Amino acid sequence: MITVSPHRLATMFVEVADTHSPDLDVVEFLQMLADHIAELVPDATAGTLLADPQGRLHYMAASDETTKFLELLQLQKQDGPCVDAFHQREPVISTDLQSAAERWPQFAPQASAVGFRSVHAFPLQLRDHAIGALGVFGTTPVRFDDTDSHIVQSLADVATISLLYHRSIKHAEGLTQQLQTALNSRILIEQAKGAVAHARNISVDEAFNLLRAYARHTNQRLQHVAGRCVTDPSFLPAPASGGSPT
Numbered sequence: 001m002i003t004v005s006p007h008r009l010a011t012m013f014v015e016v017a018d019t020h021s022p023d024l025d026v027v028e029f030l031q032m033l034a035d036h037i038a039e040l041v042p043d044a045t046a047g048t049l050l051a052d053p054q055g056r057l058h059y060m061a062a063s064d065e066t067t068k069f070l071e072l073l074q075l076q077k078q079d080g081p082c083v084d085a086f087h088q089r090e091p092v093i094s095t096d097l098q099s100a101a102e103r104w105p106q107f108a109p110q111a112s113a114v115g116f117r118s119v120h121a122f123p124l125q126l127r128d129h130a131i132g133a134l135g136v137f138g139t140t141p142v143r144f145d146d147t148d149s150h151i152v153q154s155l156a157d158v159a160t161i162s163l164l165y166h167r168s169i170k171h172a173e174g175l176t177q178q179l180q181t182a183l184n185s186r187i188l189i190e191q192a193k194g195a196v197a198h199a200r201n202i203s204v205d206e207a208f209n210l211l212r213a214y215a216r217h218t219n220q221r222l223q224h225v226a227g228r229c230v231t232d233p234s235f236l237p238a239p240a241s242g243g244s245p246t
Contacts, residue, residue: 009040030050047059
């Protein structure tokens with residue numbers, strides 16, 4: 001089912017392993033992971049959840065807005081594949097959502113209602129230390145064989161090691177403060193997405209792509225660009241065919 005070239009797959013692993021910068025943005029890192037997984041699997045989207053020191057999961061990133069809804073739904077209902085993968089410390093593979101209502105009575109019917117047909121979930125963990133979960137949601141009956149599952153779990157494992165390494169070198173800040181910073185960044189980005197979407201009359205997904213493209217083009221952190229969009233309504237990234245922001 002995984003269709004990217006070996007060269008592209010190797011590049012993904014290198015990018016997920018690269019967290020040596022002390023200024024790593026955890027939300028942007030997990031967004032990259034979700035985007036890479038969505039690229040790996042045809043007709044699929046992906047989302048990530050991260051746990052706080054008390055073991056409570058929080059939404060971090062998704063490859064599109066519908067997947068964000070599915071991740072938030074799982075958190076609200078405490079019902080779904082990512083919740084299971086995190087608490088049980090094992091993957092949930094190739095589950096047909098149309099026959100999963102008994103397993104996930106809150107999640108499965110709503111996921112099916114918005115167009116998804118299959119789901120996979122992988123713990124973000126190193127040995128017995130779980131820090132979150134990765135969900136892969138298919139709009140077709142996407143099935144993983146052992147090789148597919150191993151590749152996705154391996155990317156999740158590398159991401160986990162990268163995040164734990166980053167936490168270790170930033171330990172003086174404390175894990176709670178690091179997570180709170182990531183949550184605050186996520187809230188700011190969501191506010192900016194709404195502001196850009198409203199001002200440009202575009203979808204929220206398109207607004208997010210504009211924010212990310214502008215941040216990369218100007219070599220700024222995504223949360224800094226988002227902060228300007230929220231606090232200064234006159235500052236908005238221009239579409240690719242337009243000029244520079246005011």
